[in-house]
Amino acid sequence: MSEGLSTRLSGPRPTPRPTGSGTISILFASVLWGSTGTVASFAPDGIPASAVGAAGLMFGGLLLFLTARDNRLPHNRFEWIVLAVGAIAVAIYPVTFYPAVARTGVAVATVTALGSAPMFAGLLAWATGRGRPARRWVIATAISVIGCAALVLGPELTGTGTPLDPIGIALAACGGLTYAVYSLAGATLIARGHTSNAVMGVMFGLAALLVTPVVLRSGIDWLTTPRGALVTTHLAVFTCFLAYRLFGYGLRHTGVETATTLTLAEPAVAAVLGITVIGERLPLPSWCGMAVLAVGLAVLTLPSPVRAAPIWSAFANRRSTRSGRRRAR
Numbered sequence: 001m002s003e004g005l006s007t008r009l010s011g012p013r014p015t016p017r018p019t020g021s022g023t024i025s026i027l028f029a030s031v032l033w034g035s036t037g038t039v040a041s042f043a044p045d046g047i048p049a050s051a052v053g054a055a056g057l058m059f060g061g062l063l064l065f066l067t068a069r070d071n072r073l074p075h076n077r078f079e080w081i082v083l084a085v086g087a088i089a090v091a092i093y094p095v096t097f098y099p100a101v102a103r104t105g106v107a108v109a110t111v112t113a114l115g116s117a118p119m120f121a122g123l124l125a126w127a128t129g130r131g132r133p134a135r136r137w138v139i140a141t142a143i144s145v146i147g148c149a150a151l152v153l154g155p156e157l158t159g160t161g162t163p164l165d166p167i168g169i170a171l172a173a174c175g176g177l178t179y180a181v182y183s184l185a186g187a188t189l190i191a192r193g194h195t196s197n198a199v200m201g202v203m204f205g206l207a208a209l210l211v212t213p214v215v216l217r218s219g220i221d222w223l224t225t226p227r228g229a230l231v232t233t234h235l236a237v238f239t240c241f242l243a244y245r246l247f248g249y250g251l252r253h254t255g256v257e258t259a260t261t262l263t264l265a266e267p268a269v270a271a272v273l274g275i276t277v278i279g280e281r282l283p284l285p286s287w288c289g290m291a292v293l294a295v296g297l298a299v300l301t302l303p304s305p306v307r308a309a310p311i312w313s314a315f316a317n318r319r320s321t322r323s324g325r326r327r328a329r
Contacts, residue, residue, distance in 0.1 A: 021249075021253060022249070022250045022251075022252070022253025022254040022259075023250070023254060023258075023262060025246040025247070025249045025250040025253075026246065026247060026250035026254065026259050026262040026263060027262055027265055027297075028246055029242075029243040029244070029246040029247045029250065029263070030262065030263045030265040030266040030269065031265065031266075031269050032238050032239050032242060032243040032246075033239055033243055033263070033266045033269075034110070034265070034266045034267070034268070034269025034270045034272075034273060035234070035238070035239060035269070035270075035273055036110075036235065036239045036270075037101045037106035037109065037110055037270055037274075038106055038270065038273040038274060038277050038278060039231055039234045039235060039239070040052050040053065040056075040098060040101065040231065040235065041101075041106065041278065042227060042230075042231055043222075043227065043228060043231045044222045044225055044227050044228050047218060047222050047228070048099075048218055049098040049099045049101060049102040050094060050095040050098055050099055050214055051214055051215055051217070051218035052098055052231065052232075052235070053093075053094030053095065053097065053098035053235070054094050054095065054211035054212075054214040054215050055215045055223060055232045055235070055236075056094070056231075056232055056234075056235025056236050056239065056240055057090070057091070057093075057094050057204070057207060057208060057211050057235075057236075057240060058208045058211055058212055058215055058236075059208075059232060059233075059236035059240075060204070060208075060235065060236035060237065060239070060240025060241045060244075061090075061204035061205050061206075061207050061208030061211075061240065062205060062208045063236060063237070063240070063241045064200055064201045064204040064205065064240070064241055064244060064245070065201045065202065065204065065205030065208070066201075067197075067201070067241075068197045068198050068200070068201025068202070069195070069197050069198070074189070074194075079189060079192065079194075082185050082188050082189055083185065083189065083202060083203060083206070084206075085181065085182075085185055086181065086182040086185030086186060086189075086203045087182075087203050087204075087206035087207045087210065088207075088210065089178040089179075089181035089182035089185065090178070090182045090203060090204055090207035091207040091210035091211050092174070092178045093175050093178045093179060093182070094211065095211070095214060096171045096172070096174040096175045096178065097109065097113055097171070097172065097175035099168075099171050100112070100113065100168045100169070100171035100172035100175060102168075103165045103167060103168030103171070104165050104168035104169065104172065105274075106270050106271075106273075106274050106278070107151065107152060107267065107270055107271045107274055107286075108152050108168070108169070108172070109168065109171075109172045109175075110172075110266060110267045110270040111148040111149075111151055111152045111267040111270075112152065112169055112172035112173055112176065113172040113173070113175040113176040113179065114148070114176065114179075114263055114266050114267050115144070115145050115148035115149070115152075115176070115267070116172075116173050116176035116177070117176040117177075117179045117180045117183075117263065118141045118144070118145070118180075119141070119145070120176055120177050120179075120180035120181075121180040121183060121184065121259075122137070122138075122141065124180055124181065124184050125184060125255075128184070136299065137258060139299060140296050140297070140299040141296070142296075143292060143293075143295055143296030143299060144292075144293050144296030144297060145296075146289075146292055146296075147289045147290065147291070147292030147293030147294070147295070147296055148267055148289065148293060149289065150285050150286065150288055150289025150292060151267060151268070151271060151286045151289035151290055151293065152286075152289075153285070153289075154283045154284070154285035154286030154287075154288075154289060179263075182203065183251070183259060185203070186199050186200065186203060186248065186251055187251050187255070187259075189203075190248070190251055190252050196245075196248030196249050196251060196252045197245070197248060199248060200244050200245065200247070200248040204240070204244060247259070250262075262297065265293075265297055267293070268290050268293055268294070271286070271290060
């Protein structure tokens with residue numbers, strides 16, 4: 001990538017420091033996303049998983065576009081390219097993630113996608129000239145990824161799980177890559193002065209058009225059934241519209257690397273829902289992995305301790321101030 005393009009991707013603003021409202025918004029969005037796989041499992045039988053995810057994106061993306069206060073299009077060619085890349089990534093996500101859920105299960109697919117997303121985000125941010133990831137982010141991401149790995153591999157380690165599906169794992173990793181790509185695209189446009197509502201509205205509106213053929217190919221009769229309507233409504237309103245509104249707000253107040261690491265809370269939510277709703281069971285290593293994941297999120301979200309200045313430094317500053325006043329007199 002050329003130096004000029006890297007400078008453009010870095011945007012005119014520095015990476016924002018995480019704030020309380022930004023982290024809370026992203027964590028709440030992660031809770032909503034954590035219900036995606038469980039809710040999608042209640043779709044009518046025989047409907048392709050990609051069609052279920054595409055239907056949620058089609059209606060949710062349209063809702064995001066129609067309710068955006070300012071849905072003006074980008075100003076120049078570069079922003080159009082960034083928007084197009086982000087929209088394509090958004091459209092690819094449901095056709096990779098939802099089939100991964102069908103092949104590997106809710107917990108494995110979710111943890112693989114979200115566990116790989118922070119690594120992809122950090123590498124993409126570094127490659128596009130946004131600077132090296134902070135040491136705190138590296139530590140928090142490493143802890144969180146270890147926790148996610150233990151959460152997923154717990155059944156394998158105890159001999160109570162089924163063999164992992166390589167294709168499903170690859171599809172989930174592709175979902176993590178696309179998630180990192182459209183997160184970076186959204187953060188880039190927001191940093192260039194566009195509102196988060198406008199960025200998410202236009203990006204997801206375009207993605208909704210891209211996935212429409214996937215929905216039409218599977219037929220639309222299932223959307224009129226009670227189960228199909230309820231599943232699609234939840235995916236569109238809660239896991240797409242509301243979650244990405246919160247995520248867009250969080251991107252304005254946090255860096256993209258921090259945002260993608262915070263979303264590692266989603267696998268824990270997905271695992272809890274799988275236990276309480278679907279009836280899945282987690283062995284002890286998986287519970288330990290969930291605890292490690294919580295530690296990683298705490299490292300990232302808790303405010304950094306402010307080092308107090310030594311008392312002799314304050315005394316020296318007072319003396320220099322007084323001497324300066326005397327000289328001025």
